[in-house]
Amino acid sequence: MSHVVLDRITKRYAGHTALNGVSVSVEQGEMLALLGPSGCGKTTLLRCIAGLTGFDGGRLTIGGADMAGVPVRKRPIGMVFQSYALFPNLTVRGNVAFPLTVRKRPKEEVRARVDEMLDLVGLDHLGDRLPNQLSGGQQQRVALARALSPRPEVLLLDEPLSALDAQVRHRLRDEVRRIQHQVGITTVFVTHDQAEALAISDRVAVMNAGDIEQCGPPAEIYTAPSTRFAAGFVGNRNTLELDAVDGRVTAGGAFDVEAPAPRVLCMFRPEDVELAKDGPGARAVVDVTVFLGATTRVYAQAGPSVIFADLPSRAAAGLSPGDEVRLRVAADHVQVFPA
Amino acid sequence: MRRRVFLGLLAVYFGLPLLAALLYSVATRWTDTPLPDGYTLAHWTGVFAKPDVMAALGRSLVLSAVVVVIEIVLVVPAAYWSVVHNPRIGSIVQTISVIPFAIPWVVVGAGLQLVTKSVAPELFGTFWLLAAATAAIAFPFMYRAVESSLLAAGAVRLSEAAATCGAGPAATLIRVILPAIRGGVVSGALLVIATAMNEFALAKILTGVSYETLPLWSARQFVSRTLGDPNALAVVTIFTFGLLFALSALVVWLGRGRVSASMATAPVQKGITP
Secondary structure (H helix, E strand, C coil): CCCEEEEEEEEEECCEEEEEEEEEEECCCCEEEEECCCCCCHHHHHHHHHCCCCCCEEEEEECCEECCCCCHHHCCEEEECCCCCCCCCCCHHHHHHHHHHCCCCCHHHHHHHHHHHHHHCCCHHHCCCCHHHCCHHHHHHHHHHHHHCCCCCEEEEECCCCCCCHHHHHHHHHHHHHHHHHHCCEEEEEECCHHHHHHHCCEEEEEECCEEEEEECHHHHHHCCCCHHHHHHCCCCEEEEEECECCEECHHHCCCEECCCCEEEEEECHHHEEEECCCCCEEEEEEEEEECCCEEEEEEEECCEEEEEEEEHHHHCCCCCCCEEEEEECHHHCEEEEC | CHHHHHHHHHHHHHHHHHHHHHHHHCECCCCCCCCCCCECCHHHHHHCCCHHHHHHHHHHHHHHHHHHHHHHHHHHHHHHHHHHHCHHHHHHHHHHCCHHHHCCHHHHHHHHHHHHHHHCHHHCCCHHHHHHHHHHHHHHHHHHHHHHHHHHHCHHHHHHHHHHCCCCHHHHHHHHHHHHCHHHHHHHHHHHHHHHHHCCHHHHHHHHHHHCCHHHHHHHHHHCCCCCCHHHHHHHHHHHHHHHHHHHHHHHHHCCCCCCCCCCCCCCCCCCCC
């Protein structure tokens, strides 16, 4: 029996459907990422699990218990908000202790648990600070400690990293994963950042327009997107709209794959593009090169379209704008969908 | 330059009567000369020794205190509910909160008098009717101050966070929301006190001589010139002005640096200022 089960959850607002019969389940101790563009319903789905938003149809169970009619405060959840939502008048310790003190736990237990939580998130030296004396990253650690302190069954994270700057975001992302593993808590994590979702979750659910398009392990989502939307959203792919000839598309010799329709969309990731001085492939002219450290992104004009390729910087060193090259993509790296 | 002249003229226009009242409150005799004949603090010491002045001051303070309690108990939860749980109430309350500014308080008082006479005659002329009526006209000050600080504090998000922490509505309001909007409640309370201390029309109509507040006492001095004590009136005028000015300054000081929590800057003075 899965730990959190969402069964055909539907939510309508006046005029539009936010969730269109979403079904997904989360296993005990698993981390599921809800990934999608803004407005896809991922935050609404998370809020439905928390009980902050009601849904019109479907069923939600946590640990086998039906959550219908269970108010937010009685649900076995802990939640972290994008805007931290720390209580401004309480110190760090006061915030982390809050879920325990409202449950009227004995003082000794509260103190011990707060110590343990602050140690877990690495803030044991800042217990007496007020939230406005902390950096964004520190505030989000406090929020995480507060969410975990009452030992909830499920941890809900609503874009917890998106208000932070890049360096802090990456560090805290890995930290969230470490803490989640250490505590072993079932977690649902909402994000619009594919790198974040792929990096730290056990499974990723790609959402679009109130539906889950594809749900699977990060590697599967990345290498084998099953829908056109998933392919376009994850992996930053090149997209070409091409006509089939005799049931096949060739893109001027760059690849040769079977076409399911007369007009198709071909998608492939930039790291799967090979550029060579000669040999087989489509004729292309190097347009711009962008040095990214370990890799270099090369934009090349091939016929009417611009293709971008990520090459190891050593391999790209010999290429300069205006060079004529041959461009090819292995057929099994090309996803084809009817246009 | 023109701006300065304009502001200067404005300052003279508002300042001159106050200056005159101040001089009169410390004058020995002042009849047909440009300045008083001599100066004394006797009126100041004398006024606060007068039993009727002290009683009126006491009544005004009691009225202000009761009205502030009513506002905090009624308006704070209402504002919280409208901001966090049901924004639709907000637009209704916003509309209602214009009424005390749109309708003269004399009309409000007369209306209340007519209604209580027929509906609850036992309330007629009592302190509690006056307190309720004053609370009704002063509530916009509290509501707006509390509403803006709720919005500034992000009360919706804080309430959601408190709920996910396991807190019920009462614990959320008392332990999370109230401490976060303390500044707004204090500002609102100061504006309410200023209104209640200064209110004349309702007290005149609803209770009259049976509950003589400081503004009523002042008006009596003014009307019955032969019986009254004009120097004492000047002292009370300057004293009330000083008190209200200090309260307003405190409100501004509390709201400093918080643009989003801008406190209601609507005029505090309304009705008859002695």
